[in-house]
Amino acid sequence: MxxxxxxxxxxxxxxxxxxxxxxxxxxxxxxxxxxxxxxxxxxxxxxxxxxxxxxxxxxTDRSTEALDILRHSTAHVMAEAVKELFPLAKFGIGPSIEDGFYYDMEIGRSFTPEDLEAIEERMRQIVAEDKTFKRTELDKLEAWDAFEEQPFKRELISELPEGEVISTYTQGFFTDLCRGPHVPSTARLGAFKLTKIAGAYWRGNSDNPMLQRIYGTVWFTQKDLDAYLNRIEQAEKRDHRKLGKELDLFSFHEEAGAGLPLYHPKGARVLRLLQEWLRGVLYERGYVEAITPHIYKADVWKISGHYENYRENMYFFEVDEGDGKTSEYGIKPMNCPGHLMIYGDSLKSYRDLPFRLFEFGTVYRHELSGVVHGLMRARSFTQDDAHIFCTPEQVHDEVIGMLELVDYVVGVFGFEYSAEVSTRPEKSIGDQEFWDISTDALIVALKERGVPFEINEGDGAFYGPKIDIKLKDAIGRTWQTATIQVDFNLPQRFGLTYRTADNTEAQPYMLHRTILGSMERFFGILIEHYAGAFPVWLAPVQAAVIPISDRHIDQCEAVAKRLNAAGVRAEVVSDSEPMRVKIAKAQQSKVPYMLVVGDKEIETDTVGVRDRTEGDIGAMGVSEFAEKVLAQKP
Ligand SMILES: [Zn+2]
Ligand SMILES: [Zn+2]
The missing domain is CATH 3.10.20.30 (Beta-grasp domain)
Known part of the structure; x- marks a missing residue:
């Protein structure tokens, strides 16, 4: 053959x-x-x-599918080790996941860290024994009999269609229900580590028994494993929730509700600095700013379609309007309707287009409490939102302008980025001409700007195609931030028009776009990207003024006052600890500059400047130092 x-x-x-x-x-x-x-x-x-x-x-280990097979095979070996150490263990499922695998099991108690060590040790022995993974094919009845002591496996078997060939895999004395494939033998497993124990309901349903989940990671080489573990350690150190607390940036409160961040003065300062900078950037590019309410009557949400299609993500409430009448109101999950109403408030001509309207608009979305995650996924957040109303011919240039803006803005923070284009889904509205013009404009613009992109066929919104921008942070993780979306639907719903050059009425195209996305989420990304050490222009406190002893405090206050007047954010460290401790604390709080003031500095009216990363950089006059700080702009 x-x-x-x-x-x-x-x-x-x-x-x-x-x-x-x-x-x-x-x-x-x-x-x-x-x-x-x-x-x-x-x-x-x-x-x-x-x-x-x-x-x-x-x-082979070079194929894209290989890691998945390796991870899944390692889960089997982990289950075998557990079975040997806990002969009565009942097994749930053990899939491969991103960067590793897990297995859900019941052993009648919780696993301990010592258990993990013992399991890992036993896994090493199984690898050394070089056992073959052997496939057996069974019919449903045979499979049922084979898993007599495994109720969870039996539950899975009972749900398989009649007549389907069921496969099991055996290595040594351990047999598992599985479709496969696996690596040929346990000797091929590579470098692994068990990382975490967690509880997990059988099949994710809280009516079911709680099982024990062991997570592990496995790679083809020790080098890859070490690199991964290092990445995880870095990510933990950079966790924005941990740093947010340490740096006194924001907090969450159970009594206030999940996903509702409260910004402390330092966190609020960073967010405002970001907004002030971005506002300037947008004004330079011909945007105008709007401010719109946080709540509207349900009527608006009915026109926009949110009432029908987005209701479960919104907060609605009744308001007493007097005379025994009440009205239903909804809190905004998006800023679009306000901007549409502003456009529609006066007659527009083609000469008014493109009309670029932006807003730092705070929106509220009812995310499920299970997915709420620090600032990365909150229930209240502020979008750097804009809507551009334009003619079909202008879409291309507007998208080019947005991509140029993305390039400039993310470049300021040193991010690399790429894009994804989502095209027309099966269930969608609008004529083909709209989809062709819009999708083309997006793709051509990305090509012209040289932005690497992938196409997500059929993944667009039902009303238009979009570009999503993905940033790569300092430790190689990707984050979705900016979105550019073309829309013909909302202008139609709100009845928007403009007078064309030949004096007919036409409907404008609308582009929704955010650059940072959610400001809060972007703030979270920045905290992790910079590990809390913001660049000088964005640091909530730029200089910590440190007295050598208590008798220098007055001079420190005077220095801080002069700096603040010059526009430098300075704070005096006045707690009566040794200078060494004060410097260490300022260092920990990631302040870019420490200014030491003692007798010598008072005499010469200078400050001893310590750069957070470079250390001592010598004495400087106060105004000289202020100039140095103010010169550092995005
Ligand atoms: Zn398997
Ligand atoms: Zn919008």
Missing amino acids: AVKLPDGTQKTLPEGSTVYDLAAAIGPRLAQAALAGKLDGRLVDVSAVLSDGVGVEII
Whole structure:
């Protein structure tokens, strides 16, 4: 028989040959590297038998699917180790996940950190024993019998369709219900570590028993594992919730409600600095600013379609309007309706377009409490929102302008970025001409600006295509921030028009766009990106003025006053601790400059300047230092 290889060539093999045999026929190195196979796009074990004419790809540790197979295989080995240490363990499911795997189990008590060590140790022995993963195919009844002591597995089996071939995998004395594929043997597992214990309801349902979940991570090499663990450690150190508390930026309060951040003076300062800077950038680019209410009567939400389509994410309430009448009001989850009403308040001509209206608009969305996460996913947040009303011909230039703005804004923070374009979904409204013009404008603009992008076919909103911008932070994580979205639907719903050059009436296109996205979320990203050490222009306190001893406090106050008057954010550190401790504290609070003041500095009217990262940079006059700080702009 003959099989097809990915390069288009054919390979002739004896009947009954497996994926492994094919790899060996190509070369001994490939046979050694083979982890699994892909038959006409379907992943299989290396032991899978080939059929005549099938297309075969050999999966090695270089293939994109390989890590997934490795992770899933490691979950089996972890389950085997648990079964040996806890013979009565009942097993749930053990899938691979991003960066690793987990397995849900019931052992009659909670796992302890010592258990994890013992399990990991036993896993190493199983790897050393080099046990083969053996596939067996059963019918439903056989499978039912095979998992007599495993109620959760039986529940899964009972739900499989009649007549389906059920597969199990056995390594050593441990058998698991699984579709596969797996690596050929336990010796192929690579570098792993068990990372975390958590409770998890069986099938995620709180009516079901609580199982114990063990998380682990596994990589092909120790180097990859070390790099991953380092990344996790970095991410934990940078966690914006932890730094937000340490740096006194914001807090959350149970009695106030989940996902509702309260900004302390330092956090509020950073947010305001961001807004003031961005406002200037937008004014320079021909934007005008609006301020709109936080609540509207339900009538507006009915016109906009939110009442029908977005209701479960909104907060509605009744208001007494007098005369025994009440009206229903909704808190805004988006700023669009206000901007549409502003556009529609007067007649517009083509000469008024493009009309670029922006607002730092605080919106409220009812996110489920399970997904609320610090500033990254809150229930109240402020968008740097804008709506551009324009003619179809102007869409392209407007998108170019937005991409230029994205490039400038994210460049200020040193982020790299890429884009995703989401196109027309199956269920959508609007004629094809609108979709063609809009989608084209987005793609052409990205190409012209040289922004790397991927296309998410059919992933657009029902009313228009969009661009999502993804930032890459200092430790290589990606964050979705800016969005540019074309919309023909809302202008229609609000009856917006403009007079064209030949004096007819036409409906404008509308672009929704945010650059930072949610200001709060962007703030959270910045905290983690900078590990709390904001650049000088954005630091809530730019200089900590530190007296060498208590008798220098008055001079420190005078220095701080002069700096603040010059526009530098300075604070005196007046607690009576040794100077060494005061410097260490200022260092910890990530203040960019520490200014030391003692007898010598009083005499010469200078300050001893310490840069947070460079250390001592010598004495300077107060105004000289102020100039140095003020020169540092975005
Ligand atoms: Zn499996
Ligand atoms: Zn909008």
